[in-house]
Amino acid sequence: MKDTIISLLNKNRNNRFLKNKIELRCACGFIEKLTYFEFLSGGEFDFGQPLSVISPFISESVYDETINVTPLHLSKKCPACGEKITAVFPLSLEELITILKVNPPDPQMYV
């Protein structure tokens, strides 16, 4: 699954969404800002326990439809103190894959 994400990331290298930043904050006071791309492409993330939640896209005929949501946990070694910095990625695995699959690659790639 990690390979799938990384290959999708590489196809979406110029996707504006991946330029969003996530802030990592260590207990020692060290702060690092990484783009989504930088963080995920390093493969330093893990999958959390999938949760069942009520779908936010309930149609008129379907009630209580549940979907699986898998959280992504990011962890990285702090360059200042060597402790592990952990953060939860703002989107679930499913949301991330949907976004990466929907957005077409930047046309500049073919120039």
Ligand SMILES: [Zn+2]
């Ligand atoms: Zn630290």
